[in-house]
Amino acid sequence: DTGVSQDPRHKITKRGQNVTFRCDPISEHNRLYWYRQTLGQGPEFLTYFQNEAQLEKSRLLSDRFSAERPKGSFSTLEIQRTEQGDSAMYLCASSLAPWDRGSGEQYFGPGTRLTVT
């Protein structure tokens, strides 16, 4: 098991461009989460999936953000018409559902650092 992986690790884009990030969770995990972390702050929850179903979206997730998990395995997070305020580290995490085992502890990937110029 290689843990949670994210691609790319770094992305620099110009304001107004669209970007897409990918997350591959731990293979047996049925839950997948996206967070955003700005410098000096704790991660902020964006959305999560149970298998392929998107079950919750934070108010932080504006209409320009969309996430998918089409086959219940990897997930993508797309940001349309990027703004400078979107510059942050985007973190992906995975877990088992709490009723499957454990307390729902989440395992994080290394993150994708987005810089919007």
Place this chain on the structure above:
Amino acid sequence: GNSVTQMEGPVTLSEEAFLTINCTYTATGYPSLFWYVQYPGEGLQLLLKATKADDKGSNKGFEATYRKETTSFHLEKGSVQVSDSAVYFCALSRLISSGLTFGEGTQLTVNP
């Protein structure tokens, strides 16, 4: 809504000193509580957890006790090492709403 408040940092200690990082929370029901650690240049790692009142989580010499009466989950270590230098995040989750709510993080620097 849910929230987590951590003691303000940064915290600087000498090696072998005693560490306490305070964490208090606001949540309805009975959340699970976590401490995550972020070492320089690395991703978030789960350090320890507690799922019900009076549970004590422990790992790598760190401990934290789930205190429902004071809504706290303070992190302690009896003797810190230089290698403990990192950012520590307190977090909570509720079964129904699965996103973790994090505190702001506390930067710890341990000097030799």
